[in-house]
Amino acid sequence: xxxxxxxxxxxxxxxxxxxxxxxxxxxxxxxxxxxxxxxxxxxxxxxxxxxxxxxxxxxxxxxxxxxxxxxxxxxxxxxxxxxxxxxxxxxxxxxxxxxxxxxxxxxxxxxxxxxxxx
Numbered sequence: 641x642x643x644x645x646x647x648x649x650x651x652x653x654x655x656x657x658x659x660x661x662x663x664x665x666x667x668x669x670x671x672x673x674x675x676x677x678x679x680x681x682x683x684x685x686x687x688x689x690x691x692x693x694x695x696x697x698x699x700x701x702x703x704x705x706x707x708x709x710x711x712x713x714x715x716x717x718x719x720x721x722x723x724x725x726x727x728x729x730x731x732x733x734x735x736x737x738x739x740x741x742x743x744x745x746x747x748x749x750x751x752x753x754x755x756x757x758x
Contacts (some may be wrong), residue, residue, distance in 0.1 A: 648687045657715060658738040666715055667707040669696065670722070674704050676731040684708065685736065691718045697739050705736045 657666045672680060681693045691714060697705040710718045725733070 654715070656719075656735055658740070658742075660709075664711060665709055666712060667738055667742060668715075668718065668722075669705050669707050669711050669738050669742075670733040671699075671703050671705050671736040672731060672733045674698070674702055676733075677704060677706060679731055680708070680733075682708060683725070684718075687717070687721065690714045690721070696742050699702075705739060707738070708743060 657668050660667055661666075670680075677693075677695060684691045684693050691708045691710040694707045694709060695704050696707045699705070708722070709720055722733070725731070
């Protein structure tokens with residue numbers, strides 16, 4: 641697979657994923673209960689290098705939208721992990737659209753800000 645193939649439009653590939661700018665980073669957004677953020681964060685951290693999780697939107701109903709960020713090479717593994725969680729039924733999650741604020745620049749700015757807070 642060439643670099644261009646890995647970065648093709650998500651509609652032609654998988655509508656659950658959104659390409660974030662030129663970084664070849666893909667985002668899949670799911671909605672979870674606020675108390676389940678840590679589960680997903682630790683789950684993906686335990687699979688070193690597969691994906692990272694960022695909270696992108698807090699909602700008034702007690703749920704949050706989290707973005708699972710992966711490179712094209714790890715999208716299938718990320719999907720497999722989420723499929724396994726769904727098959728087990730807990731914690732529950734629903735697909736969600738990528739909020740408009742979530743661009744490559746927004747994620748990089750948020751990450752840079754987090755690094756400077758340490």
